[in-house]
Structures are given as structure tokens and as C-alpha cells.
Amino acid sequence: MTTAVNPVVAVIGYTGDVGTCLLTAMERINLKPFALVRSKTMQLSDGQDVPVDYGLLSDRLLEASKSCGGVAIVADVTASSAVQAQYKEWLSRGISVVAANKGIFAGPEAAYRDLLAAASSPPVARLLHETTVGAGLPVLGTLGDLKASSHSIVSVEGILSGTLAFVLGAVAGGKTSLSEAVREAKELGYTEPDPRDDLNGMDVARKAVILARVAGMGGVELGGLSIESLVPEQLRDVSVDEFLAGLGAYDASFAERVAGVERTGGRLHYAAKVDVEAGKVDVGPLAVEASHPFNNAGPDNMVAITTNYYSRPLVVQGAGAGGDVTATGVLADILRCTH
Numbered sequence: 467m468t469t470a471v472n473p474v475v476a477v478i479g480y481t482g483d484v485g486t487c488l489l490t491a492m493e494r495i496n497l498k499p500f501a502l503v504r505s506k507t508m509q510l511s512d513g514q515d516v517p518v519d520y521g522l523l524s525d526r527l528l529e530a531s532k533s534c535g536g537v538a539i540v541a542d543v544t545a546s547s548a549v550q551a552q553y554k555e556w557l558s559r560g561i562s563v564v565a566a567n568k569g570i571f572a573g574p575e576a577a578y579r580d581l582l583a584a585a586s587s588p589p590v591a592r593l594l595h596e597t598t599v600g601a602g603l604p605v606l607g608t609l610g611d612l613k614a615s616s617h618s619i620v621s622v623e624g625i626l627s628g629t630l631a632f633v634l635g636a637v638a639g640g641k642t643s644l645s646e647a648v649r650e651a652k653e654l655g656y657t658e659p660d661p662r663d664d665l666n667g668m669d670v671a672r673k674a675v676i677l678a679r680v681a682g683m684g685g686v687e688l689g690g691l692s693i694e695s696l697v698p699e700q701l702r703d704v705s706v707d708e709f710l711a712g713l714g715a716y717d718a719s720f721a722e723r724v725a726g727v728e729r730t731g732g733r734l735h736y737a738a739k740v741d742v743e744a745g746k747v748d749v750g751p752l753a754v755e756a757s758h759p760f761n762n763a764g765p766d767n768m769v770a771i772t773t774n775y776y777s778r779p780l781v782v783q784g785a786g787a788g789g790d791v792t793a794t795g796v797l798a799d800i801l802r803c804t805h
Contacts, residue, residue, distance in 0.1 A: 470804040472536030474527055476501035479544035484566060487793035488543060500530055520552050524559055537562060539803050541796055545569070553581055560589030562803040566597040566796055572672035572688055578679060594799035599626065599673045600767045600786045602795030608782060609680045609771065617773040619681040622740040623760070624769040626673045628787055629656045629664040630736035631765055637724055638733060643717040649710060660706050665696040667736070671749045674738035678747050681740055686747060694750025696736070727753040735760045
């Protein structure tokens with residue numbers, strides 16, 4: 467690894483949950499941000515609020531990094547597509563980008579490839595987005611390291627939603643019904659205000675697209691995935707209250723599906739499966755045998771990577787959400803940019 471250089475960091479979205487946690491984490495290692503940016507104003511090194519001007523921000527970052535022999539880095543912890551629209555320009559100017567928002571990385575492949583090309587063209591910059599899958603878990607970096615060290619990725623399987631892990635865990639063994647599990651998850655604050663935003667599997671699907679692309683698959687688009695929603699078709703366009711009231715009508719059929727898998731000694735998990743060899747990505751309830759690592763995941767996120775050398779999967783497991791773990795994952799990416 468090359469010698470580290472000084473990071474000159476602009477944090478975009480510093481007032482949000484992840485942003486405030488990131489500033490705290492940076493303070494713990496004595497890393498002071500060069501610039502703080504929110505939706506309409508920004509503070510540069512002089513601490514004065516001025517209107518957001520990404521051109522000015524870029525100029526000042528590059529000037530500061532040149533003067534100290536450091537590296538210019540933008541850390542974006544917003545969910546803003548407007549900020550993501552700046553990535554290509556930053557990368558083309560040699561400003562590294564660290565991102566926590568799945569948007570552009572799970573969007574059209576052509577746009578994603580354009581970013582990779584911009585990062586690799588002189589002046590070379592880094593484009594890192596570890597926290598777009600599994601918060602602070604070292605999933606994407608591990609995949610990248612395996613590929614770089616001559617592994618051929620065979621498959622990547624992931625439990626990537628804490629909400630769906632809770633629901634599927636609750637119905638296992640007939641402990642409770644699907645509708646009761648969803649209601650309990652909502653009451654505990656594990657779901658979005660509309661639980662269908664979790665149960666439809668789209669968040670897992672976006673992460674699956676990112677995993678597939680980092681694993682080396684081409685031609686993967688969100689619209690082309692096989693995604694099985696846990697939201698019955700008849701309940702997709704009703705109110706939240708009507709959805710919760712009507713879900714019980716599907717308890718028996720889902721319980722039988724779970725029991726059918728368990729009668730063979732397996733378990734049912736909501737997961738993404740990226741089959742690199744077959745060129746296929748599936749998202750939905752996945753039946754696995756008793757020995758599968760998923761059966762030990764509990765409430766955690768878990769990713770199991772099979773390669774030509776790891777016939778028994780390499781497993782990454784831990785909390786897949788939360789401000790602190792996401793922020794430390796972003797900080798780890800910032801530090802990688804300095805090498």
C-alpha cells in the first residue's frame with residue numbers, strides 16, 4: 467500500500483443522522499473537515515456560510531489539497547440525486563468521491579460505467595461506496611479485494627434487510643403469522659411508515675444490483691431483476707390501514723410455504739442471490755438447507771461469498787443499518803482515498 471497523504475474533505479449532508487455521526491467519528495481521529503455543505507449553504511475553511519456553489523467548492527478543495535500535498539475528497543451522506551449529478555465532474559477533476567446513497571450505483575448501468583471511467587482517467591480519483599450495501603460491513607471492499615487477488619466470484623448471497631429478517635424470523639417455526647409479524651415490526655419502528663416499502667423488496671433489489679456489478683457482472687439493470695414482493699397484488703394500491711387489515715387473509719398460504727421448506731430441514735429467508743456464473747440475479751424468499759450460514763444470521767445483515775477458492779462461503783455479518791456504523795464505514799472509505 468502506498469503512503470497515506472492528508473485528506474482534504476468536504477462533507478455534504480453534515481446535519482443529517484449519518485452526517486452528524488460522521489463528524490463525531492472524524493473528531494475522534496482528529497480529522498477536521500475542510501468544508502461542510504448542506505442543501506443551500508456551505509462553510510469552507512473560514513467558517514463563513516455562503517450559498518452552495520459546487521464549482522467554487524471544487525476549486526477550493528483542489529487548491530487546499532495541492533498546497534498541503536493531500537487528496538481532495540467529497541463525502542456525500544445525503545439522499546440527493548442533485549448531489550450525485552456532480553460526481554462525474556468531481557471525479558474528472560481528480561476529486562475522490564465517497565458515497566452512502568445507493569441511487570446512482572443501482573441506476574442505469576451506463577451512468578455507473580461513466581463514473582468508473584471518470585475515476586480511472588487522469589487525474590485519477592477514487593470512487594468508493596462501501597456503505598451502499600450493509601452500512602459499515604466490509605462487503606464491497608471484500609468483493610473487490612477477492613477479485614483483485616485472482617478469485618473468480620461464483621455467487622454472492624445476502625440478507626440485506628433487517629426488517630425482512632425480523633419478519634421471516636418471526637414466522638419461522640410457526641411462531642407467529644405474517645400479518646402479526648409485519649404489525650409488530652411496524653410498532654417497533656423497524657419498518658418504513660408504509661411497511662410495503664420494505665416488503666416489496668426494492669431496497670434489497672437495489673443492493674443486489676450493486677453487489678452484482680461489483681462482483682463483475684455486466685448488463686444488470688434493476689428493471690430486469692426477478693423480484694418477488696411480499697405484498698399481495700390486491701393490497702398494493704390500498705391505504706396503509708387497509709393493507710394491514712387485509713394482510714391476514716394471506717397468513718395461511720405463507721405459513722404453509724414456510725412449513726413446506728422447514729419440513730425438509732431448511733429455512734426461508736428474504737435474500738438476494740447473485741449467481742455470477744449463471745448471469746442471474748434473484749430477490750425474494752430463498753429456501754436454504756440447514757447448514758447454510760443464513761440460519762445463524764439472527765437480526766443481522768449477512769453476505770455469503772462463494773469463489774473458486776472459497777467453496778465454503780466467506781461470510782460477512784453484522785448490523786446493516788444505523789448512523790454510527792454507516793458513518794464509520796464512510797470514514798473508512800475516506801481513509802482509503804488517502805492511499
